[in-house]
Amino acid sequence: MPKLTFIAHDGTRRDVEVPVGTTIMRAAVDNGVPGIDADCGGQCACATCHVYVEQNWLEKTGPQTESEQDMLSFAAITKPNSRLACQVAMTDTLDGLVVHTPEGQH
Amino acid sequence: MTTTAMAAARDAAYSVPLASLDMSDPQRFADDTIGPYFERMRREAPVHYCENSPFGPYWSITRYNDIMATDTNHKVFSSKRGITLSEPRTEDVRLPMFIAMDPPKHDEQRLAVSPIVAPGNLANLEGVIRSRVIAIIESLPINQTFNWVDRVSIELTTQMLATLFDFPFEDRRLLTHWSDTATKLPVTDADWDARELELQKCLQYFVGLWNERVNAPPKPDLVSMLAHNPATRDMPPREFLGNLVLLIVGGNDTTRNSISGGLYFLNKNPGEYDKLRKSPAVIPNMVSEIIRYQTPLAYMRRIALTDVVVHDKTIKAGDKVAMWYVSGNRDAEVIENPDQFIIDRPRARQHLSFGFGVHRCVGNRLAEMQLRILWEELLKRYPNVEVVGEPTRIPSSFVRGYADMQVRISA
Numbered sequence: 001m002p003k004l005t006f007i008a009h010d011g012t013r014r015d016v017e018v019p020v021g022t023t024i025m026r027a028a029v030d031n032g033v034p035g036i037d038a039d040c041g042g043q044c045a046c047a048t049c050h051v052y053v054e055q056n057w058l059e060k061t062g063p064q065t066e067s068e069q070d071m072l073s074f075a076a077i078t079k080p081n082s083r084l085a086c087q088v089a090m091t092d093t094l095d096g097l098v099v100h101t102p103e104g105q106h
Numbered sequence: 107m108t109t110t111a112m113a114a115a116r117d118a119a120y121s122v123p124l125a126s127l128d129m130s131d132p133q134r135f136a137d138d139t140i141g142p143y144f145e146r147m148r149r150e151a152p153v154h155y156c157e158n159s160p161f162g163p164y165w166s167i168t169r170y171n172d173i174m175a176t177d178t179n180h181k182v183f184s185s186k187r188g189i190t191l192s193e194p195r196t197e198d199v200r201l202p203m204f205i206a207m208d209p210p211k212h213d214e215q216r217l218a219v220s221p222i223v224a225p226g227n228l229a230n231l232e233g234v235i236r237s238r239v240i241a242i243i244e245s246l247p248i249n250q251t252f253n254w255v256d257r258v259s260i261e262l263t264t265q266m267l268a269t270l271f272d273f274p275f276e277d278r279r280l281l282t283h284w285s286d287t288a289t290k291l292p293v294t295d296a297d298w299d300a301r302e303l304e305l306q307k308c309l310q311y312f313v314g315l316w317n318e319r320v321n322a323p324p325k326p327d328l329v330s331m332l333a334h335n336p337a338t339r340d341m342p343p344r345e346f347l348g349n350l351v352l353l354i355v356g357g358n359d360t361t362r363n364s365i366s367g368g369l370y371f372l373n374k375n376p377g378e379y380d381k382l383r384k385s386p387a388v389i390p391n392m393v394s395e396i397i398r399y400q401t402p403l404a405y406m407r408r409i410a411l412t413d414v415v416v417h418d419k420t421i422k423a424g425d426k427v428a429m430w431y432v433s434g435n436r437d438a439e440v441i442e443n444p445d446q447f448i449i450d451r452p453r454a455r456q457h458l459s460f461g462f463g464v465h466r467c468v469g470n471r472l473a474e475m476q477l478r479i480l481w482e483e484l485l486k487r488y489p490n491v492e493v494v495g496e497p498t499r500i501p502s503s504f505v506r507g508y509a510d511m512q513v514r515i516s517a
């Protein structure tokens with residue numbers, strides 16, 4: 001199973017391992033990783049699963065989708081490496097992925 | 107609501123012809139008998155057409171997943187004709203505001219105000235809110251019956267608004283007054299005239315604040331932000347008024363009624379009140395559950411821009427559509443035991459009360475923070491605030507809340 005690391009705003013690291021196909025959002029919520037609210041349950045409708053993808057992984061996670069961009073434009077402090085965690089599913093090529101959670105979800 | 111009254115409402119809800127159901131009738135909200143009507147609509151007519159209502163014909167969407175799909179489809183379901191079922195008397199009394207706009211103008215104006223309620227600034231506000239909450243609850247009468255709505259719910263939300271606008275503190279009840287003015291649906295011409303007169307006073311007052319701030323360095327309050335942001339600084343006066351009303355109403359009634367509702371639900375469910383006293387760590391989760399259970403805004407309205415088929419019904423271009431959050435929040439297909447108030451409910455954040463999509467409530471984290479702080483401080487001082495008697499509800503199918511709720515704190 002691919003591994004995934006969350007780094008919180010205060011620097012706390014959390015490693016989780018999830019089956020292929022699991023979204024980053026689910027990986028956090030189902031493993032009790034704080035920092036992701038996921039109010040809409042993964043429907044790309046709230047932007048409260050905002051994460052920053054570590055630079056060297058950006059190519060592998062791919063670009064933001066159009067509906068994701070719509071929602072991300074309302075999140076606080078977005079950056080070019082912003083993604084909605086419910087829109088990125090884990091694959092074997094993402095094994096070792098590192099994402100950062102923001103100060104708060106809005 | 108007594109069990110006999112509820113049984114009567116259930117009989118009535120299931121015996122009237124479906125086509126005659128008009129959920130915009132304020133009476134059912136005033137006596138809190140809407141539950142069985144929406145239950146029937148979810149089951150038998152999830153996309154329901156009401157041909158005759160005081161607001162004209164409109165569609166009702168009542169299931170959770172259908173509401174989510176409608177709310178997130180802003181290209182088909184537009185906000186540009188307003189977000190309540192009522193129509194302005196004439197175009198000149200329409201209030202332009204970004205909740206009633208579509209992208210891209212909506213996005214620009216929303217982005218001008220959202221930093222003030224974003225996580226970074228909320229952390230700065232937390233200390234002020236906490237000290238105001240403490241001052242309000244420490245001044246409450248003991249061993250005496252009083253109106254919780256006025257002493258706590260209104261006072262706290264009004265102080266909060268005054269803080270966000272950096273509004274003269276001693277005049278803060280003007281904000282409450284303008285909020286009430288804006289949410290009361292005018293019926294007669296005289297109502298419309300009276301409303302316009304009051305709203306012009308609101309505009310005059312805020313123009314004064316604007317003039318003060320537009321020439322001063324930018325600061326983190328809503329008036330200064332609107333006055334300095336390129337997307338909003340050239341707004342015509344009527345649009346300034348509209349957006350003020352949006353921020354005043356958005357931050358006022360909704361949070362107010364969640365503060366009252368929370369106390370009422372805990373009193374109705376003593377087992378849950380016990381749970382809270384035993385483990386205050388449940389408060390953030392409880393706050394979401396309170397907001398779901400209350401659903402302070404019963405619906406948002408859209409207008410279809412094209413013909414669109416939902417289930418087996420064709421909604422025609424130009425038709426009005428009400429997304430009944432208050433119904434979707436009780437949809438057993440998505441929420442387990444939806445009629446129960448459960449403060450440690452799993453996935454409590456997944457409710458419709460803040461809407462979804464591009465218009466999703468910008469003040470949601472602020473509202474949650476106010477409620478969280480209130481319950482943290484209340485619990486430390488008064489483990490039991492007793493609701494004595496049934497509250498008086500607001501007769502509105504849009505704002506769901508309480509006008510009066512008598513309570514008592516015993517020494």
Ligand code: HEM
Nearest residue numbers: 204205356357360361406460461462465466467468469473
């Ligand atoms: C429990 C409290 C609250 C509830 C239940 C609530 C509910 C809502 C709902 C249902 C919407 C429309 C969502 C949609 O159309 O999808 C909304 C939008 C909005 N709310 Fe709130 N609200 C609350 C508190 C606040 C507060 C405290 C503020 C003030 C800062 C606020 C300001 C706004 C604004 C400005 C919008 C328009 C957003 C847009 O159109 O992009 N709300 N709110």
Ligand code: FES
Nearest residue numbers: 040042044047086
């Ligand atoms: S969980 Fe709502 S957008 Fe990802």
